[in-house]
Amino acid sequence: MNLTLRIATEEWRYMARNRVAVAGLLLLALLTLVVSLTAFEQQRNTSAERDRYQTQANDAFAAQPDRHPHRVAHAGHFLFRPLSALAAFDPGIDAYTGQTVFLEAHRQNGMSFGDVNQSSLLLRFGQLTPAFVLQVLAPLLLIFIGHAAVAREKQSGALRVLLAQGISSRQIILGKLLALCSIAALALLPTVLALGWLAYYQQASWLLSTWLVLGYGLWLLIWSIAVVLVSALVARGRDALLSLLALWTVLAILLPRGVADIANVVVALPSKFETDITVARDYLALGDAHNPDDPHFGAFRQQLLARYGVAKVEDLPVNYKGLLSMEGERASSELFNRYAAQTFNQQQAQLTLVDRFAWLIPTLALRQLSMAASGTDLLTFQRFLEQAEHYRYTLVQRLNQLQAQRLSYKDDTNPNKENRIEHSHWQQFPTFDYQPESVSTVLQRSLSSVGVLAIWLLLLVAAVFAAGNRLGSTVK
Template sequence: MSAVRRIAREEWRLMRRDRVAMLGLALLLLLGTVAAFTAWDQRRAAQADRQRHQAQVDHEFDAQPDRHPHRMVHYGHFVFRPLNALAAFDAGIDPFTGHTLFLEGHRQNSANFGDVRQSSLLLRFGQLTPAFVLQVLAPLLLVFIGHAAVARERESGLLRVLMAQGLRPGQLVAGKLLALAGVAALMLLPAGVALAAIAADNPASAPLALAVALAYAAWLALWALGVVLVSALARHGRDALLALLAVWTVGVVLLPRLAPELATAARPLPTRLETDIAVARDLAALGDSHNPDNPHFSQFRRQVLAQYGVSRVEDLPVNYKGLVGMEGERLTSALFERYGRESFARQQAQLQQVALFSALSPVIALRRLSMGAAGTDLPSYQRFLDQAEQHRYAMVQALNRLQAQQLSWATDRNSRESRISKDHWHGLAAFRFQPEPAAATLQRIVPMAGVLAAWLLALGAALVWASRRLQGATR
């Protein structure tokens, strides 16, 4: 048996004799297992509820009686955001964003019913998910278990004896690292089983599940390296413990919360009230389709009459009111799209600024990678809103087109004759969300994986240097 393995085995023996360490490890494994089961059950129940509600509102829309198409425009429709399979592992920003969107003509509504808005403020401190357990709690336990791994040998004087017997410092450090890495692998076990179950149940998510597993393995390996590094540099175990607790507090707790605040202060977003006022002002500038003297729609009417070669809207082969509705919807939708792009561009700029802090706190890179793979980050949420808006626009324009083609100018003024068959809107409101392909998601999270790899290389190099320094410290 090699010296490295003997040292690792002896370290594991000492850990087993430490009742506090074993109790903490058992509690973490239990917590990770409970988190995996509860998160999976909550995700399954939420997805079933959304599918049931979606089927219900689809049926209610199709069951509407014969009526005027524009009434269906204002009747509107609900769409519910589907949950990604990996959302059970990392909820990301989903609890803070809405999942229900009301689609109607002339308006672009916000998603509603986010979990945080409907729950106590305690939810803001973090949900019990496998991602939370591994990101926050597992590193803390590694600190308590491994902080004295090397410092203990130096403090007791055993280090000099081992070096005198021919043990190289690199072997000692490698053995301690192997022992702590074994503990980290055990911590990862419940999450690994959960990810494997998700991949088996949803084969399309298998590449993303593997990426998440590798990312968290790198995260725990990073902490194993860091703990052994600090322990090798410290003269006393208590010094190593205090230093590592300070690193955990700043890197895992403080910076991930401070970075968004700094990004928000540097690139503030307009408030909801400010946005609503700006949109209302721009809508008024676009023109009022109900005002025949409005410059834009007066010009639009002349263009339509010239296109069909007639002098009066009554002589058009199509219903002019439907054409006006289509033009008005085109203008307002373009305005809503512009404001939406500007808002998400500002938020993306904030995220890019937050990502810069990953050079100081790798958990920021880990969270972005984890949320991206789980489909619970900002780009995934934006994808849902964009597709819902495209669906809303297509649905409203289809109803406006029915008004233009199925009703004449004369019948549109008679309430009894201005109805069309309900068969025209059967299936019109059905919404099918298309998630981002796995290959595109993997490509998007590669930079964050690069940050974790850079941290691993840097800590590995620092540990090699500390091992060499350890040799000089024993002379």
């Protein structure tokens, strides 16, 4: 062990004398710090802005004057998607999914005002975030610093001398690896401090912050081992650098994008235009819930009359138009939910296909873990939409119920009479309260991603030990 530490100490001294290594590490730390502060400030401002707009939307809904309940349902309401505290670390798909949704009767609207649609085309190629720095740039730094760790000793002839002095090849490789892992730890340190600050001051989950540190720690450890392994396998540092750069390009850039394109082709999603046409066609087939005489609701009308034991809707003890609106909203919501579930199932099929490639491409596993822990993945977005739809449906049906109970059918069908109820009714409506996924569920859901990284780590460790044996035999 002492010999391993001595090898690591000599490697540290070499790195300290290497201006490229020192400058690269300092630049990466500075970049991580600046990006983290910028992302956290932007996230804080965005959260405050959405909270302010949500409060204004809630106040505007409650401040509506005396109105017909169904007019209130058509006037609608806005919901702004709350941000996770860890979204500053990895925004995930947030830039593509939108910020707000408009709730109204007879419609299930999608999210609007995505950052990609509001910003320049540069945003489509990725954002400079703490997660991006660790996923893409930190491995590149490790490559430039450590690519010649072992190959340099081969070229200079120092490796033969070290082996002749009784130092084993494994001790040499472990010493080099220990030195490079310390560089990886220093590269990770600013992120650890930033996540700790988020957990302490922004009330982010300590468990999820630790989970992120674990995931990215495994990621940098994988790259540290890979760099030393390639350096031990090739004869020259230049060859190691070219090989590692090619590996980085494939794993960090080409394959993740290629797998996404493959999933998009294998499980093709219909365009929004096609879906809207199909939904509109099926919606028209349901009938017009605003028309009391619509034949599509004939069976519903007969069942209602039989239940109350009357011969015509005018004799019902409740407003038939309100009940008809409730029935129409129920039928249309079932239709919308069926198409929404179909879309989410197709998107989940794409994710499942990507998960299969994650066992071969650790970058995908890391991204899945990072977005899940940060609350910016597809399943978190789907959770918000489902809760928003439940709130919309409850809101509209409560307004329809007010129409059925507070207004008479005779007055409601009289075009010369203004039918309104007191505005105090909408002031009593509860506001939307989004319930995020529990921490334990997030950890369980991303456990497979940690497993992928751990398996890659074990395979590389085994490869390093095998390379240690080969290194000694080739020199001798």
